[in-house]
Amino acid sequence: MPKPGRIKPPMGHDNAWWWEQAAQGVVAIQRCTQCQTLRHPPRPMCSECRSLEWDFVASSGKGTVTSYTTLYYPQFPGYEYPLNIVLVDLEEGTRVTSCLTGCTPEEVDFGMAVTAYIHEDEDGFKIPMFRPAAKGGI
Amino acid sequence: MAVSMKNQAAVAGIGTTKYTKNSGVSELALACEAVRNCCDDAGLDPAEVDGLVTYTMETSDEIEVARAVGLGDLTMWAKINYGGGAAVGLIQQAVMAVTSGAAKNVIVWRAMNGRSGQRMGQGVSGNIISSDLIHWSWYMAYGMLTPVSWVAMIANTYMHKYGVTREHLAEVAIAQRTFALNNPNAAGYGRPLTIEEYMAAKRITERLCIYDCCQETDGACALLITSTERARDLRQKPAVIRGVTQASTRGQEQMTSFYREELDSLPEMELAARRVYAMSGLGPKDIDAACLYDAFSTEIVMQLESFGFCERGEAKDFVADGNLRIDGRLPNNTHGGLLSEAYIHGVNNIAEGVRLIRGTSCNQPRRAEHVLVSSGVGVPTGAVIFGRD
Numbered sequence: 001m002p003k004p005g006r007i008k009p010p011m012g013h014d015n016a017w018w019w020e021q022a023a024q025g026v027v028a029i030q031r032c033t034q035c036q037t038l039r040h041p042p043r044p045m046c047s048e049c050r051s052l053e054w055d056f057v058a059s060s061g062k063g064t065v066t067s068y069t070t071l072y073y074p075q076f077p078g079y080e081y082p083l084n085i086v087l088v089d090l091e092e093g094t095r096v097t098s099c100l101t102g103c104t105p106e107e108v109d110f111g112m113a114v115t116a117y118i119h120e121d122e123d124g125f126k127i128p129m130f131r132p133a134a135k136g137g138i
Numbered sequence: 139m140a141v142s143m144k145n146q147a148a149v150a151g152i153g154t155t156k157y158t159k160n161s162g163v164s165e166l167a168l169a170c171e172a173v174r175n176c177c178d179d180a181g182l183d184p185a186e187v188d189g190l191v192t193y194t195m196e197t198s199d200e201i202e203v204a205r206a207v208g209l210g211d212l213t214m215w216a217k218i219n220y221g222g223g224a225a226v227g228l229i230q231q232a233v234m235a236v237t238s239g240a241a242k243n244v245i246v247w248r249a250m251n252g253r254s255g256q257r258m259g260q261g262v263s264g265n266i267i268s269s270d271l272i273h274w275s276w277y278m279a280y281g282m283l284t285p286v287s288w289v290a291m292i293a294n295t296y297m298h299k300y301g302v303t304r305e306h307l308a309e310v311a312i313a314q315r316t317f318a319l320n321n322p323n324a325a326g327y328g329r330p331l332t333i334e335e336y337m338a339a340k341r342i343t344e345r346l347c348i349y350d351c352c353q354e355t356d357g358a359c360a361l362l363i364t365s366t367e368r369a370r371d372l373r374q375k376p377a378v379i380r381g382v383t384q385a386s387t388r389g390q391e392q393m394t395s396f397y398r399e400e401l402d403s404l405p406e407m408e409l410a411a412r413r414v415y416a417m418s419g420l421g422p423k424d425i426d427a428a429c430l431y432d433a434f435s436t437e438i439v440m441q442l443e444s445f446g447f448c449e450r451g452e453a454k455d456f457v458a459d460g461n462l463r464i465d466g467r468l469p470n471n472t473h474g475g476l477l478s479e480a481y482i483h484g485v486n487n488i489a490e491g492v493r494l495i496r497g498t499s500c501n502q503p504r505r506a507e508h509v510l511v512s513s514g515v516g517v518p519t520g521a522v523i524f525g526r527d
């Protein structure tokens with residue numbers, strides 16, 4: 001039996017496109033085509049101008065840690081512990097929740113520079129994550 | 139013309155089951171027992187109950203409870219969303235019903251096998267999530283599966299910014315455990331907690347340990363809301379509802395409001411505070427005791443600022459000075475709270491607010507003219523102020 005993997009997102013109208021981009025190596029940011037406001041997580045309407053029309057831009061993947069935590073317990077199959085979780089303010093201005101790999105829990109800090117990369121699970125699932133900027137990204 | 143809800147309704151009955159780790163009975167059985175005990179406490183014939191309100195997460199439907207207990211004809215019922223954020227929303231629904239005439243005697247309740255059945259601490263699963271599955275998926279995919287993982291993010295920002303230490307959180311946990319030592323129905327009964335035990339406790343997340351997290355409990359709690367006038371004819375001293383509101387603010391998510399500019403405060407709790415103070419005509423200085431929602435110890439510290447008991451960043455000093463203890467400025471969760479009594483999704487905290495007004499708390503402070511109770515933190519929530527008749 002294969003090892004259980006991480007819990008996969010359901011693929012609906014409002015989010016599947018983001019994961020499809022991730023699978024192609026892109027950290028996407030949704031953009032209102034009427035007023036150009038960027039938003040994340042994706043939603044069907046722009047809360048600034050109420051337009052339903054949108055496209056997306058590819059993030060540079062560069063950002064800083066605005067908050068973080070490390071999860072120790074309970075531990076679920078499909079994830080590696082201790083698990084660093086970060087809120088990253090991307091240089092484009094939106095914020096994304098993700099994992100930070102390539103450093104110990106003690107090394108994570110507020111304001112640290114990070115870079116996105118696409119992590120691939122053993123089962124082939126691709127998911128954007130971050131590592132310290134010094135270690136390179138997408 | 140708008141109708142004022144101030145002073146129109148009161149809590150006239152409290153019913154609980156035993157709070158355990160393995161009830162051995164169905165959640166419906168727990169609900170029925172709490173509802174029956176609530177009617178008995180109030181001295182109200184269950185056939186007079188004509189309104190019911192519970193949680194969307196409740197597994198026992200209104201008519202199942204009504205049929206099993208033998209309640210009367212129902213003219214209103216409702217379910218409120220967002221987990222522990224619903225607690226005060228139940229009260230608001232009941233007050234609106236009583237004030238408008240939609241119903242005369244409304245029972246609100248929550249019944250859960252929260253330890254032996256679906257455990258909250260074990261995180262989200264297909265049983266809990268439904269239409270907001272996509273919302274949760276942005277976090278589940280990354281391993282944020284439990285309430286403590288969602289709460290830790292904002293707690294860590296707040297602690298970092300204002301220099302809150304584990305010693306401050308320990309005081310919250312130990313103060314409430316000390317209260318639980320006098321409460322035979324509390325998980326913490328007979329189990330004192332020392333600072334040494336706290337500091338050595340198992341780390342759950344950066345920077346929360348097991349004692350910062352609430353209980354998981356099998357049990358139920360029900361409350362009867364009726365008009366203040368009717369409550370005066372019933373058995374117990376009424377806990378008059380001076381102000382009540384639900385509150386959700388811009389950028390609100392369920393547990394993961396991570397995308398607001400600042401992450402060091404609780405905007406929805408600040409809205410709840412403005413609303414209950416305005417409706418009641420009271421302010422923080424008038425509040426003698428509180429039951430602030432405490433799924434996690436950090437939530438107490440942050441709410442002290444939301445409700446104006448301290449300036450931003452000063453709650454840690456307020457806590458360290460012993461103000462949450464019996465002889466402090468704001469005795470808080472005098473039954474032990476969710477941390478040390480039981481986790482009945484916050485309805486048990488409302489019940490304690492009522493006991494404080496009645497003067498029947500197991501840790502009755504010297505003064506309790508007005509008591510503030512809040513519901514879930516980090517979710518769409520609410521607050522209520524009780525006063526003496």
Ligand SMILES: [Zn+2]
Nearest residue numbers: 032035046049
């Ligand atoms: Zn727009």
